[in-house]
Amino acid sequence: MTTTGGSYLEQLNDVQRQAVTNTDGPVLVVAGPGSGKTRVLTFRIAHLIEKGTAPWEILSLTFTNKAAREMKERISKVVGSRAERVWAGTFHSIFARILRVEAEKIGYPSNFTIYDSDDTKSLVSTIIKEMNLDKNVYNANSIRSRISSAKSNLITPKLYADNEEFRAQDRMAKVPHLATIYQKYVMRCKRAGAMDFDDLLYRLFELLQKNPDNVLEKYRKKFKYILVDEFQDTNTLQYAIVRKLVNYEGSDRNICVVGDDAQSIYAFRGATIQNILDFEEDFQKHGIKVFKLEQNYRSTDHIVQAANELITYNARQIPKRIWSDKGEGQRIRIIKAMTDSEEGKRVSDTIMEQKNRFHLSNSDIAILYRTNSQSRIFEEHLRRLSIPYRVFGGLSFYQRKEVKDLIAYLRLIVNPRDEEAFRRVINFPKRGIGNSTIEKIANLANSKGISMWDALPEFGASGRSGKSIADFVDMITKSAKRADTANAYELAIYIAKRSGLIDLLKSDTTVEGMGRLENLNALLDGINAFVEEEATDVIGTEGTAPPDKSLASYLQNIALLTDFDNNENDGDHITLMSVHSAKGLEFKSVFVVGLEEKLFPSYMSMDSIEGLDEERRLFYVAVTRAEQFLTLSYANARYRYGSMRYNEPSRFLEEIPRQHVESTAGVRSASPEMSSMSNGGARIQGNFSRPRSAETSKVKVDPSTFKPSPHESIEAGMRVLHLKFGEGKVISVDGGKGNRVATIHFKDVDNPQRRIMLKFAKLQIL
DNA sequence: GTTGGTATCTGTGGA
């Protein structure tokens, strides 16, 4: 043991220690927010290494690069530099790394391209256009997500086409050709030597399934211990791969998954809580051990209890109540604003006030929102108060046009069959190869079943664009030749100049144009840094593999990076980010903003119980980010899509028991901005429905005698009691089983007629 | 083939 080695177990509570030291056999850790989940995972890995497991025999899968990096840092605090050799990374990056070695076994080049969602969308659009389908009916985005979910559920184009149920669904949705699009899409990706994000998972599964050269055994032997973080966010496909690696005859089944069903927020990309339930069942007979971490070390009690309460509104969950001994703490504050702009101002003012009163630094504070587009208004107001901030998420560096353009050239050099890259740069900067020529090349490629690049020689130098095409081919071929001797950086500089990209940007002297040139230079610097970087970040296979500094390797790296990853801790700033990206983080003071119906919960998720439950879990995640101060805010009206929209306060606000909420006295006093409002503003005020919490406060129902009746038994005509709205009469009940909605007229409420989802509501029949 | 203008749509989360 190292000198620090002995002490790490003492930093754990009993359950945590058991979860760390029970290293062999299947383990499920159900970990509430702030319960020391990361600590358990990292110490478990450290413990394995201390006990003699080779670092490279440990596979640790996470969802973000940030989580993986943090984990390695924390492991190395216990076991030193050996931590570098652990296979720790995201599902996508680890699998991409394996596929880079094995791709040729399943018919892909080892330097395959990774298609991002823009590439995917554009390929889907191209196919729809080629099939002469109406793009308004065949919406590229929804088709993309349908294809994605098919892949995530291991449904191949063939299975899809043969499945009568899917076809019936598609006919109903007026998209009968979806199966064909899916089939073409997969074929085109393969033809382009490209994998989309789902393929990085799916093709690895395919590899292990088909098992050429007994590759399955190779990886089963290699990974003696497997750990999965955020298991509630895995999809069917990811779990299928994990099972392949670990659940087989004669396996030690050293698998540890950590998750919290209440924090599952990625159902939209195929994640299913079912995996946690299945996991218990799948490993039952192999002596699974289950540990529940319920003590919350993060937040004070009002916050913890509010979170507990609100999650009970969900239909399905693993029973669990988190608790804290950090004391009662501050109550939750609610800010009500007339407009989005006022919300921005009030939140910024409150931040200023908190900073002064409680001596918080900027880095202690975060503003969390449902959609990235909400950041703008807070930026404006924070800037006005000279409060430094940083916005995470949104358009990442690698999604900017000028960056994507150069990357497309690099992609094409590495893999000329990459059709999306080809289409992007064949005529940019303009070189006289117009749409009709591109169409002709595409038609030729399709009829031959080859890529557009491979179709070029046959297309010939005929016609007006012949010379330009020949020149283009020459440029790419020459660059590819250079790649043998030049490194990625030299190559990037060469092609940036040779293609005319640099000149084009230099000729644009506007502020934006200069910004674009800066971005391009930043990209070049980034490539240089990648080339010069020491081997520190490299996960050696057996600790001996030399760092792969090729252009192909660079491209695969950046394809999986997000905005999170290319930024250092640069000083003391407030954090602005979506609730999704805040998962796993914590701040002394958290502002959850935009708590309005149709925004949070999102209108996209409001028409189903499952959707609403996921939004509620998302809100649960948001609330549990806060250590000491939690502030919730909403606006009655906000600009969205070009016009003022009015929204009700979010139902989630009502689901927080009042005893955890700060009294609103004084908080609602008009801000200067409100009193200086124009007539337009006055009209908005006129439409302002009174906040629900204010009107409900006068209804007195004693919670100790209140006994909710089963929601199935509620019928029209009954007299019922509601914890917040008091006594009311059920006017009607509609909606299907499990989804019933009652219209109830309450006696003592300003807005008496209410539509209530019976599944969530707690009603007592009188 | 290119340019510049107008019409139309789309609209969450993120590896």
Added chain:
DNA sequence: AGATACCAAC
């Protein structure tokens, strides 16, 4: 509101 698609004129 902003991005993109489409169309007419050069």
